Amino acid sequence: MTSETPSMTLESLRTVPKVLLHDHLDGGLRPRTVLELAEAHGYSGLPSSEVDELGKWFREAADSGSLESYLETFAHTCGVMQTEDALVRVAAEAVEDLAADGVVYAEVRYAPELFVERGLSLEAVVEAVQAGFAEGERRAAKRGKFIRMGTLLCAMRQHARALEIAELAVRYRDGGVVGFDIAGPEAGFPPTRNLDAFEYLRTNNAHFTIHAGEAFGLASIWEAIQHCGAERLGHGVRIVDDIETGPDGTVRLGRLAAYVRDRRIPLEICPSSNVQTGAAASIAEHPIGLLARLHFRVTVNTDNRLMSGCSMSSEFAALAETFGYGWDDLQWFTINAMKSAFLDFDQRLDLINNVIKPGYAPFVSA
Numbered sequence: 001m002t003s004e005t006p007s008m009t010l011e012s013l014r015t016v017p018k019v020l021l022h023d024h025l026d027g028g029l030r031p032r033t034v035l036e037l038a039e040a041h042g043y044s045g046l047p048s049s050e051v052d053e054l055g056k057w058f059r060e061a062a063d064s065g066s067l068e069s070y071l072e073t074f075a076h077t078c079g080v081m082q083t084e085d086a087l088v089r090v091a092a093e094a095v096e097d098l099a100a101d102g103v104v105y106a107e108v109r110y111a112p113e114l115f116v117e118r119g120l121s122l123e124a125v126v127e128a129v130q131a132g133f134a135e136g137e138r139r140a141a142k143r144g145k146f147i148r149m150g151t152l153l154c155a156m157r158q159h160a161r162a163l164e165i166a167e168l169a170v171r172y173r174d175g176g177v178v179g180f181d182i183a184g185p186e187a188g189f190p191p192t193r194n195l196d197a198f199e200y201l202r203t204n205n206a207h208f209t210i211h212a213g214e215a216f217g218l219a220s221i222w223e224a225i226q227h228c229g230a231e232r233l234g235h236g237v238r239i240v241d242d243i244e245t246g247p248d249g250t251v252r253l254g255r256l257a258a259y260v261r262d263r264r265i266p267l268e269i270c271p272s273s274n275v276q277t278g279a280a281a282s283i284a285e286h287p288i289g290l291l292a293r294l295h296f297r298v299t300v301n302t303d304n305r306l307m308s309g310c311s312m313s314s315e316f317a318a319l320a321e322t323f324g325y326g327w328d329d330l331q332w333f334t335i336n337a338m339k340s341a342f343l344d345f346d347q348r349l350d351l352i353n354n355v356i357k358p359g360y361a362p363f364v365s366a
C-alpha cells in the first residue's frame, strides 16, 4: 500500500473529505452538553458534574469488554435527550462536530423509541432531530464547511417495536430519513425476530442495515443477509470467522464470507468501538486489516464518538499508524463508504466526483 505525500497528521486528516455511515446520535454528545442538559432538565443520575471527568467516565465505562456493559452508558445520554429542545441541540451539535472534522456526508442513527419517556411522540422526536440536523448544516455552511446529513432510524432489538419504527422511517423518507437499522444487544436477539419489519421495508423499496456480527458470530450475519435482506452490515467483523488463513499464508473464504465479498456487501467497521466491546482484542489485531487486504467493501466509522473519544480523523490516524495506510487507502475507504450510502445514485456519484476525488487529489498518487 502506498505511502504519504503531505505528511499524515490529525490536522491534515481533518482536511480531507470523509464519509461516515455508522454513528449513533446518542453516542456522540459533547460531555459539556450532557452536563448542561442534565441541569436544565433535572436529570440527576450523572456520574460526574465536571466536564473532563464526565467525558473520561463515558470512555472508561464503555471500555468494558462486553457489548451489554458498553450499552449501559447510553442510559445517561438518552436520559438528557427527552425534550424537543434537547434533541434539536444534540443533533445540531453533532453536525457541527462532524463538519469540523471534515466529514462531508454522514448517516447518523438513533432509536426514536428511547426518547419518549417525557411524552414526546415518535413523530415529534423525528421532526426535532431533523430540525437539528438542518440547523447544524446551516451553521457548518456559515463556517464554509459543506456537509450533507442522512438519518437512519433504529429499532431496539430487545423491544418489540421494529415494524412501527420501520413504518416511521418510510413515512419520513422524503424528509431526510434514508434508512433503518436494528441496534442493541445482539446475543439472544437474532435479527429474524423482526422479520415483519424487514419484509415491510423491502415491500416499500426502503433501505436498511443491521447491526450483526459484533457480539455474536456468523449465524447473526447469515440471518441478517439471507433472511432479513440487509443491504449493509453494522460491524460485520465476525465474518472473519468464515475465513481461514493457512500456515503458508494462503487464505480461503467460506461460502458466507465469499457471498459477502462477491455481492460487495458493505461492512460498517468501527475499530475503536470493537476494541471497547471486546469484538477485537486491539486495533492491531482488528480484522479490518485482513478484510481490507481481501478487498471486502470495508468502510471506517466512529460508532459512538463520546464513548470512544474518537472522530473519523482519529480512527483514520489509528488505522494508518497500525496498518501503514496511506492517503490512497483512506480515499478508498471513503469512496467505499460513499458508494454504500443510502442516498440516490446520482447524488453519490456527484459527491464522489465533485467532493471526494478533488479533496484527495493533492494527496494521492495520480
Ligand SMILES: O=c1[nH]cnc2c1ncn2[C@@H]1O[C@H](CO)[C@@H](O)[C@H]1O
Pocket: 024, 025, 026, 027, 067, 071, 074, 078, 109, 110, 111, 114, 154, 183, 184, 185, 211, 214, 273, 303, 304
Ligand atoms: O455498537 C453497538 N451495537 C449495538 N447497539 C449499539 C451500538 N452502539 C450503540 N448502540 C445502541 O443503539 C442505540 C440507538 O442509537 C443506542 O441507544 C445504543 O443502545
Ligand SMILES: [Zn+2]
Pocket: 022, 024, 183, 211, 234, 303
Ligand atoms: Zn453501532
